[in-house]
Amino acid sequence: MEITEKLKILGNAAKYDICASTATNKKHDISGGIGEVFQHTICHSFTPDGRCVNLLKVLMSNECQGDCFYCPSRSTMDIPRTSFTPEELSKLFIEFFKRNFVEGLFLSSGIKFNTSQTMEDMLKTCEIIRYSYQYNGYIHMKILPNSPYSYVERACQLANRVSINAEVPSQEHMGKISKFKHWERDILQRMDWIKNLSDKKNSKNISQSTQFIVGAASENDNSIIQAMNRLYKTYSLTRTYFSTFVPIKDTPLENQPAAESTREGKLYQADFLLRIYKFKASDFVFNTNGNLPSDIDVKLAISLHNLQDFPKEVNNCSYSDLIKIPGIGPLTAQRIMTLRKNNIKIDSLAQLKKIGAQIKNAQFFLTINGRLQGNITFLLSKIELERERKHYKQLTLF
Amino acid sequence: MQQILYSPHASSVIKAVLLARLTDDYELKNKDHEEDCLFDYPQIDADSISSKDIYQKYRQQFGEIIWLKDTNFSIFKQQINMVFRHSKPDKHIFIEGVVKESLDNSLQFVLAKATDLSRKFNNYYNSVASDIHANKGFCRLQPVDSAFLIGKINTEHNTGDLILRYFIQRFPQYKIALIDKRKNLAFVFDLYQLSITSPDNLEKASTIMSENDIYTQYWHTYFETQYIPEKKNTKLALKHFPKKRWNDMFEADFLRKHLE
Numbered sequence: 001m002e003i004t005e006k007l008k009i010l011g012n013a014a015k016y017d018i019c020a021s022t023a024t025n026k027k028h029d030i031s032g033g034i035g036e037v038f039q040h041t042i043c044h045s046f047t048p049d050g051r052c053v054n055l056l057k058v059l060m061s062n063e064c065q066g067d068c069f070y071c072p073s074r075s076t077m078d079i080p081r082t083s084f085t086p087e088e089l090s091k092l093f094i095e096f097f098k099r100n101f102v103e104g105l106f107l108s109s110g111i112k113f114n115t116s117q118t119m120e121d122m123l124k125t126c127e128i129i130r131y132s133y134q135y136n137g138y139i140h141m142k143i144l145p146n147s148p149y150s151y152v153e154r155a156c157q158l159a160n161r162v163s164i165n166a167e168v169p170s171q172e173h174m175g176k177i178s179k180f181k182h183w184e185r186d187i188l189q190r191m192d193w194i195k196n197l198s199d200k201k202n203s204k205n206i207s208q209s210t211q212f213i214v215g216a217a218s219e220n221d222n223s224i225i226q227a228m229n230r231l232y233k234t235y236s237l238t239r240t241y242f243s244t245f246v247p248i249k250d251t252p253l254e255n256q257p258a259a260e261s262t263r264e265g266k267l268y269q270a271d272f273l274l275r276i277y278k279f280k281a282s283d284f285v286f287n288t289n290g291n292l293p294s295d296i297d298v299k300l301a302i303s304l305h306n307l308q309d310f311p312k313e314v315n316n317c318s319y320s321d322l323i324k325i326p327g328i329g330p331l332t333a334q335r336i337m338t339l340r341k342n343n344i345k346i347d348s349l350a351q352l353k354k355i356g357a358q359i360k361n362a363q364f365f366l367t368i369n370g371r372l373q374g375n376i377t378f379l380l381s382k383i384e385l386e387r388e389r390k391h392y393k394q395l396t397l398f
Numbered sequence: 399m400q401q402i403l404y405s406p407h408a409s410s411v412i413k414a415v416l417l418a419r420l421t422d423d424y425e426l427k428n429k430d431h432e433e434d435c436l437f438d439y440p441q442i443d444a445d446s447i448s449s450k451d452i453y454q455k456y457r458q459q460f461g462e463i464i465w466l467k468d469t470n471f472s473i474f475k476q477q478i479n480m481v482f483r484h485s486k487p488d489k490h491i492f493i494e495g496v497v498k499e500s501l502d503n504s505l506q507f508v509l510a511k512a513t514d515l516s517r518k519f520n521n522y523y524n525s526v527a528s529d530i531h532a533n534k535g536f537c538r539l540q541p542v543d544s545a546f547l548i549g550k551i552n553t554e555h556n557t558g559d560l561i562l563r564y565f566i567q568r569f570p571q572y573k574i575a576l577i578d579k580r581k582n583l584a585f586v587f588d589l590y591q592l593s594i595t596s597p598d599n600l601e602k603a604s605t606i607m608s609e610n611d612i613y614t615q616y617w618h619t620y621f622e623t624q625y626i627p628e629k630k631n632t633k634l635a636l637k638h639f640p641k642k643r644w645n646d647m648f649e650a651d652f653l654r655k656h657l658e
């Protein structure tokens with residue numbers, strides 16, 4: 001098959017893997033080599049869906065022995081199948097890199113004959129890129145479930161980031177999307193190896209991320225957040241990504257409804273609150289179905305649920321209290337602390353706005369020099385009114 | 399009245415502002431605008447006096463300059479150097495202004511963007527930084543032979559040389575030429591030397607090469623596969639990839655087809 005055809009099939013099959021980060025602390029230092037890495041991401045293009053395209057994100061092969069019920073590449077599907085050879089893919093990648101089309105490689109794969117053989121092809125591709133083409137830039141390599149330890153170890157040496165998809169929050173949920181994958185044994189155990197390898201000489205600073213498929217296993221946001229929290233704590237993950245389940249024709253889940261489109265965005269908010277704002281998994285507020293409320297901001301929902309903790313006085317509360325206020329993020333909180341250190345007090349909402357706070361929500365949860373800035377009952381009735389308006393609109397649709 | 403002249407870099411303008419404080423009747427003037435002056439005032443060139451001497455005199459008269467020891471001082475200097483590259487001439491007002499403000503208040507005060515002036519300074523800094531960042535990503539290179547890459551950039555500010563330096567580091571064994579269409583200039587690195595020339599022949603060569611380049615065709619194929627139509631989000635796409643950055647990229651045609 002021509003490279004163009006392979007690219008069409010294997011690029012298309014990889015596009016739902018969300019990760020576009022190229023930030024890394026892990027450096028490769030091949031003298032005179034091409035490419036470099038940074039602690040920030042550089043975007044090279046954007047598609048009309050607003051997503052950044054900065055990685056050659058492809059599958060090594062879309063041939064697969066797997067049975068994942070949601071997957072368009074599962075073994076029973078009647079679709080065109082193809083694979084790159086390591087030589088083809090490494091050459092293609094390096095030529096893309098030289099033209100500055102991409103910042104790095106993101107390599108995943110279906111399980112062609114067996115896990116080991118597929119991992120060998122993926123590793124060989126990365127080896128050619130690193131050592132024949134002397135490439136010092138970014139590589140993100142997927143670890144296939146059930147990969148042997150030696151391959152995981154080699155991947156951690158060659159790549160800047162590795163990831164293995166958690167997909168679901170527990171083994172019980174895994175049973176709903178696959179008969180052959182075991183959540184603890186095939187996935188979490190590899191995460192544990194990666195965590196331990198990240199301290200070793202040649203793998204130092206390797207980062208690992210993971211991805212959940214939202215809505216494929218009838219799981220709710222609560223269970224995803226609890227699992228994500230556990231994975232962050234136990235395996236020191238750098239990031240979690242979410243991909244909304246969409247039913248695919250001819251798969252066992254073809255009649256299962258797609259996940260609510262708002263869930264993915266809300267889970268990203270929750271992820272930020274866990275990682276950056278240091279909220280606890282037990283802080284989140286859920287609807288009766290265990291999902292995050294879809295109609296208000298996740299942080300605002302937490303604050304409204306804990307009104308007894310507010311208002312906070314901006315001129316003397318701690319940094320960790322400041323970032324609990326809706327509309328105040330880490331950067332603004334840091335600026336407030338800096339000004340305070342220099343004996344400069346915040347004296348108005350306008351000033352707060354100028355240093356970056358979103359006062360639309362913040363005003364209801366703080367005082368400035370002891371003065372309340374907004375009436376919380378006003379905010380509550382506004383939210384209530386908005387909910388009623390939406391409810392009425394829905395009724396009139398029928 | 400005296401004029402204190404400074405060059406477009408942080409240490410020079412900082413020295414000039416300190417000197418101005420030590421002088422009664424003065425006007426600060428950047429060397430770019432030296433010739434604009436209608437009258438002949440006596441001039442002091444800040445670059446002709448050492449930082450050490452100026453700091454010492456300043457300390458004797460006004461006391462310690464605390465922010466010289468601040469860990470953020472190097473960030474501040476870096477920001478000033480970037481703002482000097484902004485295309486608007488009023489950048490000098492903001493640069494001089496924030497140096498004065500940091501003396502009157504504190505460096506933290508300026509870095510926290512607590513005043514209108516420091517906010518404007520910061521906006522200029524962000525604009526220059528995002529110009530560099532966008533060009534690093536959206537520049538397309540074309541291999542002309544095994545050790546020569548030609549690329550196209552489209553800079554809003556005076557940033558061409560910085561973008562070139564970025565690619566030199568990325569491709570250490572290569573000769574590199576970047577053509578800035580908007581400015582009609584080419585920034586070239588060859589045999590360890592940087593130069594700025596006219597882009598004429600280079601541009602023609604790179605266009606012909608890329609039209610026949612198989613890897614450019616592969617890129618178009620690949621790029622199209624990455625679009626998820628069910629997730630179309632025009633607003634987000636234009637926010638990240640505004641029309642002013644489209645240049646003559648293939649991706650722009652694709653976006654135009656799907657967004658308009």
Ligand code: SF4
Pocket residue numbers: 064065066067068071072073074075109110111
């Ligand atoms: S292992 Fe599962 S998810 Fe991966 S390609 Fe095969 S069927 Fe799809």
